[in-house]
Amino acid sequence: METLFDSEIWKQIFVYSVAIPEHPDITWWAHVVRSVLRLAVGIGFVLTIVPGLIWLERRLLSWWQGRLGPNRVGWQGLAQPIADGIKLFFKEDIIPTNVDKTLYIIAPAVALAPVLYSVTVLPWNGSPDWGAVAPGLNIGILFLLAVASIEVYGIILAGWSSNNKYSLLGGLRASSQVISYELGMGLSIIAVLLMLGTLGTQSIVQGYPFDPKTGSEVYIQVGDVLRNGQGVIEAKNLTAGSAVSGYTVYKHAPTSTLLDWNFLRLFPFGLIATFVYLISMVAETNRAPFDLPEAETELVAGFHTEYSSMKFAMFFMGEYANMLIVSAIAITLFFGGWLAPLGFLSQLPEATWTVLPPFLVSTLNALIAGFWFGIKLFLLICFFILLRASLPRLRYDMLMKFGWKGMLPVALVNLALIGTSIAIQNRIDPAGTAIGAPSMAAWWSGQLIAWGIGIALALVLLAFKAAQYNARRRDASSTAIVPIRRAPVATPTAPSAATPEI
């Protein structure tokens, strides 16, 4: 008797995998259903977690300020964001006179939508079927960069359409801040691209795979055992020998550790890229200490001054969702995505894979990967909140100086040095570099030369600054008498007119 689980529909949607060559091709409608399910998971996750983030921020910020946060509304105050949402929902939705109606109404949507688009390429899993909303998209990072740039329009439209000069100024400041730090962010993302050679988000976490000839994503075939920069990757069919029984196949790296994550990749350069990205992501989301456009004239709220009720709620939600998304990007790019600090914790031990039913193994592996991703997200969000609790706000000119004269040159030089190192590695060991595991000789040669150039540049900069500084000091402390051109003063005749005047 055929149960639901044996039906072709079920198998098309849940059993067959794109990565196992023995499985039949998946029909187009099954792809549609899968996409809708993945989208539900992704967007649902983000929209559900945002109220949780609001709660987390209020409570954690309060604890760091030495007070309790809201803890009355539900258990430990968890229903507080719901209460806030209900309040915002019932507030009067005011549209001021003489605003540009169309732009005014679509601005919050333009601010919020790109954030939700970014969810599509962020992976919570290594599975080529269920790992992200668009798993295996090999231009993931490009998509992210493109979408991140659209968010700025929401801010500009809000500031412009509000018919309020302070909103306009706030909007302009916010947007100029965002685009300034997008440069640093983009350059550090490109550093990761350079180190790994792929734009696909799942590949970036796993350090593999891409086809060096075509540059496109490669699904490892079942049974492949490869060594990459992170450790051994194996593709497994969960119940070996049966062509149509595995639910999905995961590619994990059981022998990888925290030291294999991208933030430590080419030693100081990956770390520099990580720092540049972390600082830029705080500036991108207009969070403290870069939140001058939001809090400056503290009576008015910058570009969202004239917004009330649901439109304001959308801006508010957009900020928290943006925080979540940029943290997820940071984790994907630099902190090993869904992998545990000790690789063998990332999935169920292999011995159990033959014992338990396959769907259970898949589900548990997915939950474990999701758990690690969630823990890292949580820690990064706590880092955001810690920054808000402890650092004073940067003044607008300091902020712009930091972005253009601090982040951008550092990221650019970092990128150049990474390029140098990898070019040298490639020259010495092309095959190894292509799969991300250069030989020791190649790695060390590339790194030493890059370090040497970096230190030389740093010394040159230091010497230049020293010379500049000394010149200025000499000018300031010089005692040379410099004649000043002054209009002749009528001096009264004095009895001591005979004494020469200095």
Added chain:
Amino acid sequence: MSDFWTDVRQIASEVKAPFVGLKTVLFKLGETKTTVSYPDYRRPMGVRARWRHVLNRYDNGMEKCIGCSLCAGACPANAILVVADENTDRARFSPGERYAVRYEINMIRCIYCGFCQESCPTGAIELKDQYELAEDNRAALIYTKEMLLVPDPNRERVD
């Protein structure tokens, strides 16, 4: 050149400063919070806190209030109403000739200054430390004598 390196050290310490700040704030998680969880814990007031009035009694149960109206006279807000009557042998409420038949304080008009307490010759009216007096209609905030009197110490207790 030495001044340059002093300033480099200065800049290094300035760069280190935000991290020191982050660490300081991070460790504040372990400290106890200063917030008082209000309805679960009410902070004790000072001994002379002036809030809700009470009309005291003697230990034998008699009311201390003799209906002299000095409190009404002293009240800067005219919040007290006192109607006095004579004690008879049959109905004796207070030691002495008079007692207060009607004693009402309008808690909205009252400014909690304590003049009534200062002017009372017998120590009948006192301002205690109960401050949770909020109501949502004016009528409920006119406190009558029954509301103000402390319970009779010699009443029948069901313990």
